[in-house]
Amino acid sequence: MAQVLEFKLPDLGEGLTEAEIVRWLVEVGDVVAIDQPVVEVETAKAMVEVPCPYGGVVTARFGEEGSELPVGAPLLTVAVGATDASSAAQGDDGAAAEEPSGGSGSGNVLVGYGTGAPAARRRRIRPERNTASAAPAAPAAPAVVSAPSRPAPVAVGEVNGRQGPVAVVSPLVRRLARQHEIDLRGLTGSGPDGLILRADVDSAIRQAGQATEAAARTAARPEARTAAEPVAAETSTVQVGAAVPATAERIPLRGVRGAVADKLSRSRSEIPDATCWVDADATELMAARAAMNAASGPSGGPKVSVLALLARICTAALARYPELNSTVDTAAREIVRLPGVHLGFAAQTERGLVVPVVRDAHTRNAESIGAEIARLTELARTGKLSPAQLTGGTFTLNNYGVFGVDGSTPIINHPEAAMLGVGRIMPKPWVHHGELAVRQVVQLSLTFDHRVCDGGTAGGFLRYVADCVEQPAVLLRTL
Incomplete structure (x- = not known):
């Protein structure tokens, strides 16, 4: 019977804490060998091809190309011992199987990463309802409880002043949303299982900027002014953040x-x-x-x-x-x-x-x-x-x-x-x-x-x- 093992983004050395997925080298259903490169990532230092320590069938990938993942976040799962792609399915609870005590990987993937330690099982639990609110809570993705070494895919807590579970892995995504006052609970994630990626937040920021610009153009029309509005409104600059026009191109400072x-x-x-x-x-x-x-x-x-x-x-x-x-x-x-x-x-x-x-x-x-x-x-x-x-x-x-x-x-x-x-x-x-x-x-x-x-x-x-x-x-x- 196949065992589904989870491969996390390893420590890439030099104090690096995250990496951007540049290109996936395998698809779900592909058969991979031990130490075969499965994904190309870009860190703040260099491009790195990450090899997988397990041999088997790829059952899932985590993260789209262009998204950032912190060290320790899951990259993919591999069914070890599967005879075909269908036998690589996960158990009824959707959890990755525990790694054999002897280890089936290479044991030496990248700096600071080994495959000898057993991987902890994960189980899904239902999020607690927000009893402080009189209105019924909106449906949300269930929280995932995992081993302490893995960041939880769901952040439960206050987001932009509101309570509720949010399907977000990266703390960078949450910080970006807070900086631009984006309500993550209103976004539909494009990642696996509705995971909200940085691209989703960037898209929401652009849409908010376009809405602000359209509102400013409407307010600047003479027929839209009230008697109390100054004429100088025609020359006002639409601002997003600190005196930056909404039409300005934004290029993330990363990598x-x-x-x-x-x-x-x-x-x-x-x-x-x-x-x-x-x-x-x-x-x-x-x-x-x-x-x-x-x-x-x-x-x-x-x-x-x-x-x-x-x-x-x-x-x-x-x-x-x-x-x-x-x-x-x-x-x-x-x-x-x-x-x-x-x-x-x-x-x-x-x-x-x-x-x-x-x-x-x-x-x-x-x-x-x-x-x-x-x-x-x-x-x-x-x-x-x-x-x-x-x-x-x-x-x-x-x-x-x-x-x-x-x-x-x-x-x-x-x-x-x-x-x-x-x-x-x-x-x-x-x-x-x-x-x-x-x-x-x-x-x-x-x-x-x-x-x-x-x-x-x-x-x-x-x-x-x-x-x-x-x-x-x-x-x-x-x-």
Whole structure:
């Protein structure tokens, strides 16, 4: 006889508490193998394919594409030991069967998730009637009582000042409804068993905005005014929230965009940053790169990129100025100098700006750094970077020259202490050996946390980087 096991959204690591369903990889009735990817989710860090620890027949999926689920919420149920789809049906009480004590899954799905512990049974109970109300209560979906580790699909309590059960899983959905004064009890959920999803609340918000706008247009007509209404009503702005027109497009700050917004806002609010910059003659650096690549020959391996050379220069500069490879412990009021350089580099992708990290960059040469940058860039382009590959950086290199701009004052990648920005390298008039010449010139900028050092240290770091760009032989002293 088949046992129906429930697979919950596992801990994805790095302190992530929720994920958005991007794409289901299986349908109800499909046969899945142990550790087969069943859903693609997007966290605040990266895209992740989630494998299922059970093998069997998929009997149910929880959550539509585009909806957000908290860690621990059910993803799907699988009938283990079923011979066909019909034998995968649940028991009379609609509950998932208890997992065998020995465990039938892989036991090691994702960070913080194991399959060895038995899954608790669930049973349905009838919600208590609201005895405080004289009017009969409207029919509502029954509450579900589950194991403490699983968030209850039904929130019973006060919603917008009213009492009653509401078919909502995500606390984010409830918070969004409260912020926009949406009565969840009046919504019909589009999820499984009438579950109210974020898309349902967003739709209700749009409808409320359209109704407000229509009412404002009606009130603005001359025939609709009363004698007490001022003429200035014609020029009033329809507002939803804080001075925002109802027709304005609203884009949720979530996923990568939301993570970037949170990190940059925290950086700007916590870090007293300052920026210094210098123009450098990169002609010799470009010549050295051409010589390196020519010496490798047509089949001598991957070419050394300008970014790889600049990254190697950064690790040499940080060895001289370790103050910039640090972070600030605000609680302890201490500067923490970090022993190794984990070099982040900004990469623009279709999903937004991400910062992959080259681990232990201080132990690598330019060729090794370049190979790792190329590998991580390809993963970023295809959306396959793991959360671990996007965190833990100690210093960031930002090549905004690829966008055709000369300079920038970037925001520090919190909790780091500095970021080196590199503009485009282009021919410019330059005084070389006392004569005017056309040289390959680049602007370098350093944004730094003024708590970890003063301008002298920052200027010394930037000047050393510029000297290495202008005279690559300077690096020979540190190789």
